Amino acid sequence: MTVITHAFDALAKSEKEAFGAPDHPVLVVQHPIGTVKLDDVHKRAEAAFDKLVEILVEPERKKAALA
């Protein structure tokens, strides 16, 4: 999977198309990160964590459901 900020959303879409991987999972977080205070970066990471786990385990969950 790939984690990006929303400013790179269109670029990520273009890359997924270019590599023939339209379903490649991408987690989009708020932009920017580079100039944000560290505490706020941690808060954003915490807020994104559940979604990140969901993206990572979803394929396995689907496989298990089909089995």
Add this chain to the structure above:
Amino acid sequence: MKNMPTLQAERIEVGDDLWAAQAYFEEKGWSDGLPIIPPTEERVTRMLAATARNPQDVIGTVPPRWAPATVEKIAINAVMAGCKPEYMPVLVAAVEAITDPKLNLYSLQATTGGPAVMLIVNGPIRKELSINGGSNALGEGFRANATIGRCARLIQRNIGGSYPGTTCKATLGWPGKYSLCVGENEEASPWAPLHVERGFKADQSTVTAISADASIRASDLDSSKAVGILTNFAQRMEGPSGAEAIMVICPEHAKIIAGDGFSKADVKKFIWERAAYRMKDLPDETFHQRVKRRPDLKLTRDSVIPVTDKPEDIMVIVAGGDGSQSQYIHVWGQSTPEGGSTRSVTKAVQL
């Protein structure tokens, strides 16, 4: 026209009115903002006749679309940019260079940093095509420089799919992104030219591609000694380091520097030892980020980072006309423990 190659590109009917055609190209996103020459079949065929390569040969894949740059597609963009057919061998070498993975064109286009891709041409082809390396070498006024550099950019856009705001994420960019192509002024250089330094023969022609930010003028009308000139160069180069750096030395400066016994390697070493990025001067957050990015350097507040990791990573070329005005060009791309996020690439021009 005899022996016309079979072209694969889609044929599009557009009215004969030039401005209607421009409006169409603009609507399709096929221009850099300047008017383009419509790539008619006849013009593209004439362009292809200037190269021995098969029109369907793939020279490289161009990010971010990772689309194949065939010789035909290069020729189409060459027409659009206003190139002469005889530029084709240089354009093919330029595409080989910009699509080499070492350059990392994807990052150059995707970064908010907005660098240009600078093309440096060496060898006899400079004279044959009138690629300027003399007065105003980095400026306007010369068709070969203007259109070869422009074609390289159009290829990134029209083949690679690099569009400002979506797939090209430059915050500001800079005018060098329109076109940045220069010939080294080998005749006015006291040192071996760039391509010979990189293992090519003097009578070979090459194209070098390198990431380039906007330049900083390194004027010195006061110094009559190499040490003075080089110290002034080093002071212009102070600041964040990169994987490489470009010092474009004008002939008058080069003559004085070499006259004082400095080889090109000496020039690089002298500058490298003085063009410093002093950790003690940095704001706290900047300092801490530097420490995190380069754990291998074990940086402290007393550390001084040179402009590049090694003296030989400073590229020195001679270009320009009369005057004591050199220029320093910062290379976008982090210096990393692995050697940097981008590296310049030199390819031979096959005639």
